[in-house]
Amino acid sequence: MSLTLTNLTPLTSLIFGLLILMFPKFLNYLIAGYLIVIGLLGLGIIS
Numbered sequence: 001m002s003l004t005l006t007n008l009t010p011l012t013s014l015i016f017g018l019l020i021l022m023f024p025k026f027l028n029y030l031i032a033g034y035l036i037v038i039g040l041l042g043l044g045i046i047s
Contacts, residue, residue, distance in 0.1 A: 009038070 016030050040046045 012037075 020027050
């Protein structure tokens with residue numbers, strides 16, 4: 001299985017969902033980090 005943006009987004013969502021269930025205090029940090037990474041990927045700054 002090769003990791004592409006198509007496969008990476010649902011995988012990260014699943015991982016973040018599990019982390020939020022285990023550590024609810026980190027919800028803001030996880031969402032902020034996720035949005036920053038998706039934004040940088042969308043702008044083509046990181047590939």
